Each structure stands twice: as C-alpha cells, then as structure tokens.
Amino acid sequence: MQTLEAKTTPAFSQTDWQRGYESQRQELSYFVDQITGTVPPELTGTLFRNGPGLLDINGETIHHPFDGDGMVCAIAFQDGKVHFQNRFVRTEGYVKEQAAGKICYRGVFGTQKRGGWWANLFDLQLKNIANTNVIYWGNRLLALWEAGKPHRLDPHNLETIGIDDLDGILGKGDAFSAHPRIDPACVFDNGQPCLVNFSLSAGPVSTLHLYELDPQGQLLRRKSQPIPGFAFIHDFAITPHYYLFFQNPVSFNPLPFLFGQRGAAECVQFQPDQETKIIVIPRDPASTQPMKMLKAKAGFVFHHANAWEIDEQHLGIDSICYPSFPEVEPNSDFRDVDFTKVDPGQLWRFSLDLTTETATATMLESRCVEFPTLHPAYEGRPYRYAYCGTAQQSQGNAPLQALVKFDFEMGTKQFYSFAPQGFMTEPVFVPKPGATAEDAGWILMLVYDAARHGSDLVIVDAADIAAGPIASVHLKIHIPYGLHGNWTGEVFGE
Numbered sequence: 001m002q003t004l005e006a007k008t009t010p011a012f013s014q015t016d017w018q019r020g021y022e023s024q025r026q027e028l029s030y031f032v033d034q035i036t037g038t039v040p041p042e043l044t045g046t047l048f049r050n051g052p053g054l055l056d057i058n059g060e061t062i063h064h065p066f067d068g069d070g071m072v073c074a075i076a077f078q079d080g081k082v083h084f085q086n087r088f089v090r091t092e093g094y095v096k097e098q099a100a101g102k103i104c105y106r107g108v109f110g111t112q113k114r115g116g117w118w119a120n121l122f123d124l125q126l127k128n129i130a131n132t133n134v135i136y137w138g139n140r141l142l143a144l145w146e147a148g149k150p151h152r153l154d155p156h157n158l159e160t161i162g163i164d165d166l167d168g169i170l171g172k173g174d175a176f177s178a179h180p181r182i183d184p185a186c187v188f189d190n191g192q193p194c195l196v197n198f199s200l201s202a203g204p205v206s207t208l209h210l211y212e213l214d215p216q217g218q219l220l221r222r223k224s225q226p227i228p229g230f231a232f233i234h235d236f237a238i239t240p241h242y243y244l245f246f247q248n249p250v251s252f253n254p255l256p257f258l259f260g261q262r263g264a265a266e267c268v269q270f271q272p273d274q275e276t277k278i279i280v281i282p283r284d285p286a287s288t289q290p291m292k293m294l295k296a297k298a299g300f301v302f303h304h305a306n307a308w309e310i311d312e313q314h315l316g317i318d319s320i321c322y323p324s325f326p327e328v329e330p331n332s333d334f335r336d337v338d339f340t341k342v343d344p345g346q347l348w349r350f351s352l353d354l355t356t357e358t359a360t361a362t363m364l365e366s367r368c369v370e371f372p373t374l375h376p377a378y379e380g381r382p383y384r385y386a387y388c389g390t391a392q393q394s395q396g397n398a399p400l401q402a403l404v405k406f407d408f409e410m411g412t413k414q415f416y417s418f419a420p421q422g423f424m425t426e427p428v429f430v431p432k433p434g435a436t437a438e439d440a441g442w443i444l445m446l447v448y449d450a451a452r453h454g455s456d457l458v459i460v461d462a463a464d465i466a467a468g469p470i471a472s473v474h475l476k477i478h479i480p481y482g483l484h485g486n487w488t489g490e491v492f493g494e
C-alpha cells in the first residue's frame with residue numbers, strides 16, 4: 001500500500017492555499033494550447049464545474065466561500081483538443097451587487113451588509129447565488145443552489161437564461177437541491193436513466209420533497225415526506241428502491257439571524273450527544289411501506305459516496321462523517337483557518353437492517369477525505385471503487401492535495417499527490433467508451449497550482465491513479481476552489 005507521508009514536509013504552505021481563494025473576475029472562452037501529456041482522443045464531451053468565483057464584492061470580503069457568486073466553467077474535449085470557458089451566473093443578486101459595487105445581501109453562511117447588526121436586522125431575503133453544482137439534463141444546463149430554484153444557462157456560451165421552474169414542476173417557493181443523483185437504470189421506467197433530486201422545507205416539522213425526472217426533463221414521480229424536527233440536509237443517496245437521508249443532529253436558534261448578527265447557517269448548532277437519524281423512504285410510487293428512521297452515531301455529514309441494496313431488508317451506505325459541524329467564527333477570515341483545530345471528514349460504512357430498524361457503522365478511512373465519486377453506472381448499486389480528494393498527511397484536517405482510490409473488495413487504496421503546491425477539487429469519473437470494467441475511465445479534476453497561480457484540468461487513468469496525470473491542461477487563469485460539477489457526453493463550446 002502506498003503512503004503519502006514521505007513526499008513533503010510540511011505538506012503545504014497556508015499562503016499558497018489562500019491564493020487559490022482569490023476572486024476570479026475574468027471571463028474567457030478559448031482553445032487551450034498549453035497541455036502537458038496527451039489528452040485521450042476518445043475523450044469526447046464537456047465537464048461543467050461550478051463554485052464561488054468571487055470571494056469579495058469590490059473589495060468587501062465575503063465571510064464564507066459558500067456565500068460566493070457562482071461561476072461556471074465548461075471544459076470541452078474533442079479529438080484531443082480542449083476548449084475552456086468560464087462565466088458568472090447572472091443571478092439577480094450578482095447583477096445588483098456588481099452594479100452597486102458593494103454587498104447588498106446577507107449570505108446564508110455569515111456574509112453581512114456593511115453597517116453592523118442594525119443594517120442587517122430582520123433582512124431575511126436570501127440571495128440565490130447558484131454556486132453549488134451544475135448539471136446538463138433534459139437539454140437544459142442548470143446551475144444549482146440548494147435553497148432556491150435552478151438558474152438555466154445556455155450550454156454553448158454559458159449565458160444566463162434565467163431562473164427555471166422546470167416547466168412548472170417547481171412551484172412558488174420550491175427549491176431544487178444541489179445534489180441530484182442519476183439512477184443509471186431505473187426499475188420503474190424499464191431501465192431508462194432518471195434524475196432524482198430533493199428539496200427540504202426546514203422547520204419544527206420538516207418536509208422532504210422528492211422529484212424524479214426522465215431524460216427529457218419531464219416529471220416521472222414526486223412525493224413529499226414530513227420528518228420530525230428541524231433538518232439541515234445537503235446531500236442524499238439512492239438505491240433502486242429507496243431514497244436515503246441523514247438527518248444530522250443539529251438544532252437551530254434563529255434569533256441571531258433575525259437580529260442581524262449571524263447568517264442562517266451559523267445559527268445551526270451541532271448536538272454531539274444526539275444521534276443521527278437515517279431516513280429511508282421507498283421510491284416505488286405503489287409502495288405502502290412507511291418511511292423508516294434508524295439511529296446511528298454519525299457526526300455531521302455533508303456528502304454520501306454511494307448506497308446499495310444488499311437484499312430486500314438490508315442496505316449499505318458509505319458517507320463522509322465529521323465529528324462536528326465545521327463552522328467559521330463570526331469576525332474571522334476563513335482564509336486564516338487553523339486546520340489543526342478542524343475535525344477531518346472520514347469515510348464510514350453504515351449497514352442498515354430495515355427489519356430491526358438498526359444501523360451499524362464501521363470506519364473505512366480515518367484520513368481526511370471529501371468529494372467522493374464513482375463510476376456512474378454503479379450509482380445506487382454495490383460497487384468496488386470510490387475516488388475522493390484527500391489530505392497529504394494521514395491525520396487531522398488539511399486542504400485536499402491528493403487523489404485517493406479505494407478498492408473495497410481488496411481493502412487497498414492508491415494515491416496520487418499534487419503536494420506541496422497543488423490543491424485539488426472534486427474528482428469526476430468519466431467512463432471509457434465501450435469499456436466494461438468498473439475502473440475503466442478517466443478521473444477529471446481541477447487542480448490549483450500555486451507555483452504559477454493558475455489551475456490545471458488534470459486527467460488521470462482511473463485504473464492506475466498512482467501513475468499520475470496522463471494530461472494536464474494548463475488554463476490561463478486560476479479557478480477558485482469549486483464545489484461540484486458533472487460530465488456530459490455532448491460537446492459544447494465553440
């Protein structure tokens with residue numbers, strides 16, 4: 001088994017890492033001619049990525065990267081050539097703030113308007129910043145943010161078309177989360193793929209809203225499921241017959257938000273002594289089976305890697321669990337975070353027994369990991385391989401600098417590290433055309449190279465990630481550390 005420990009000491013410099021969070025104000029569209037290695041000629045399609053592009057508004061710093069305006073990148077591949085473009089989503093808030101040259105909205109993660117609590121008092125308006133994910137589905141390119149409706153973009157030039165209600169599927173006040181899952185072969189639709197997504201109405205009693213869309217973007221199924229208590233849920237998982245949610249053990253005290261002192265998400269308090277509730281909801285519209293709620297000690301979960309059905313009464317789910325909810329203190333700069341004081345996200349496997357309504361948990365990986373991905377054909381199914389970003393060192397929290405591949409069947413893992421000056425973001429798995437092996441594909445990811453203050457689109461062969469990049473596509477600009485994105489086999493761009 002490879003280890004990363006000997007490669008560099010220390011693993012990174014905080015100054016290098018911080019520069020990756022400088023705002024990117026340029027919008028470009030060009031064919032890339034700076035490429036190291038060879039882009040596979042059979043790699044055909046477009047990688048869309050989303051994330052905060054601005055970390056300040058005209059010099060006024062935002063409090064948390066999650067409050068940054070969404071900037072979408074499209075990196076298209078055809079015949080070994082690469083086209084890059086990036087563009088901000090013209091949300092109502094982006095347009096207004098750029099015209100005003102100042103922060104005009106409070107952010108969910110603590111960004112405040114100038115003037116202290118008085119200027120923010122009782123301003124409960126949310127800015128839909130469209131910064132969390134981007135997906136091409138049903139001939140629409142959608143920029144997603146979990147507390148609002150999607151923004152539709154033109155996939156060719158990334159121009160913003162506007163807020164999209166999915167042909168009336170989303171009503172007034174409805175949202176569409178930033179973590180849709182694609183069921184590769186839905187058992188209710190003769191094996192055709194479908195997009196599964198949710199939204200959450202949080203309150204003293206919360207409600208989960210589930211949506212399933214066919215490949216043309218038409219609604220197949222929807223249902224709403226009340227769940228007891230306040231909920232803060234970012235991601236979910238699916239199997240062929242179930243939706244799975246982790247209701248994190250948190251409470252919500254809205255008063256600091258109402259009184260203009262804190263962002264709404266900063267009013268969420270982790271309750272370490274309480275258990276996580278694992279919610280299992282049947283997908284079958286004909287099912288009379290009620291929702292099940294299992295309890296587990298899981299900490300705080302943002303992301304799930306995958307879930308699967310072992311048999312009719314037993315499910316598995318792999319999730320990244322934090323011992324506590326990572327917070328940014330008020331009146332602090334997120335760039336100055338002391339990583340040694342932040343808990344790592346660790347990979348856990350949960351085995352669920354629906355008959356006894358019990359869950360058992362096993363830690364698979366104690367090293368800090370995030371942004372799990374897998375071969376899309378294995379979504380919701382038993383799987384052998386997962387890929388994540390990980391830290392250079394084996395203990396504690398730190399920036400993601402390495403790619404790790406887990407082989408759950410063999411109990412082994414492989415690494416490739418970009419340390420000390422490379423910082424990676426979410427890996428995306430692209431299957432090789434015509435191949436059948438679960439790891440026959442490429443891993444695509446944006447890596448910020450602090451040595452040149454620019455980002456690379458890096459391609460790694462998923463079957464042998466330790467061999468390192470087969471191609472690094474050197475972009476002219478840096479892309480601030482992003483959140484999520486998706487691949488489509490269609491080629492967009494010039």
Ligand SMILES: [Fe+2]
Nearest residue numbers: 234235303484
């Ligand atoms: Fe996420």
